[in-house]
Amino acid sequence: MRSKVLAVLSLASMIPTLYMIFFFAPTEVTMGNIQRIFYFHVPLATGGYVSALLLFVGCVMFLTKRDLKWDRFGACAAELGVVFVSAQIVTGMIWAKPVWGIWWTFDARLTLQLVLDLIFIAYFMLRAYLPDREKRAKLSSVFGLLGMVDVPFNYFAIYMFPTQHPQPVLGPAGGGVDADMGTTLTVSFIAFGFLYAYLLDRRLAIARVEEEIDYLKQVVFAHE
């Protein structure tokens, strides 16, 4: 039931979002149409940070409660983290090619996101090489915790370097955006929020089934 509601909500919010991004939002003066990718890029980045936070919560909860449910939760959040951060990096590249003239530069913000992505991927590599379920949960939770503690340090280290990435337009230090652009971004945030919740819910359900299959396999092989 919950997943159906989330599916309907994300579909229902995604359609007007797409309409607003491509028709309602005004065209940016200097960059032109390519700027519209901003409405995808920013919510994707936020999704990446939400994943980092959820992975942190999952790891801490697993280490304190020892319930495999939290390990699954952390792993699913981290998987969405890889998807969202990678998508964010790719949309950033598509934007950077016409605007900066290059796909990639080791600039502060880009490096920050890349390192976050690499930590998520390292977390999965570690899980893949730990066949034992309990051990996998324990060790990957320790690593996930250490990895997410790293995020603020990365932030400080990298922000002490000069950047050419556009400064944040929202928030106290930002210059603000056109009202219609602001509305489009807000709607986009809502749509991506529903999408994120839907994907996480589905992924958790799949993870539960996977675990059940693993358990049944063991039972069957034990009887043979």
Next chain:
Amino acid sequence: MRPAAAIVVKDIVIEMRSKESLSSTTMFGVLVLVIFNFAFEPSSLERALIAPGTLWVAISFAAILGLNRSLAMEIDNDCLQGLLLAPLSRGDVYLGKVASNFTFMIIAELVILPVFVIFNNLKFNLQFLEIAAITCLATFAIASVGTILSTISANTRMKEVMLPVLQIPLTVPVVIAAVDATGRVLTGETKEISSWLYLLAGFSIVYLTVSYLVFEFAVEE
């Protein structure tokens, strides 16, 4: 403090008898410096720009090698079991291993740093204190996070291969701080390194505390 010291003494005694870990890590660090000189063939101007980077790549790679060795040594003859059976808290075992890894890395750096100075035609009296502060803090940061990560990776099927995959992304802030601070010392802007030193110190303290608390999960059977 005493149990940690006992672990350091134990590791030093083993190293003095086997003489395998320290020599190979030091040699590896020096070789990385040599390779970089071939790879870039820097002129004297470019040298100032890339030198700090080569130094810290050499140190962090050598550290990974040493950390792998340090845990493999414990696992080989089930020494880790013995260590865990000893009447110490798991956190103390962690602190002891951090201290011994730190000691070995510093000894290796005592060779790597002079070689670095000679290869790059720098002056030996160059801001000794600043370089010592950066090196000690960054090495401690690498040792504090590397010790627990090497324990994790030793439990996997891939063992040696896993550690760099886990460690390199996590030590990005340390390497950034160390490279930039070293670069500033080499170009004489020593006043601006204090914020990097704070970052390194903060990183070490946070990782030491978190790892101290979660180390028992990493060694538990």
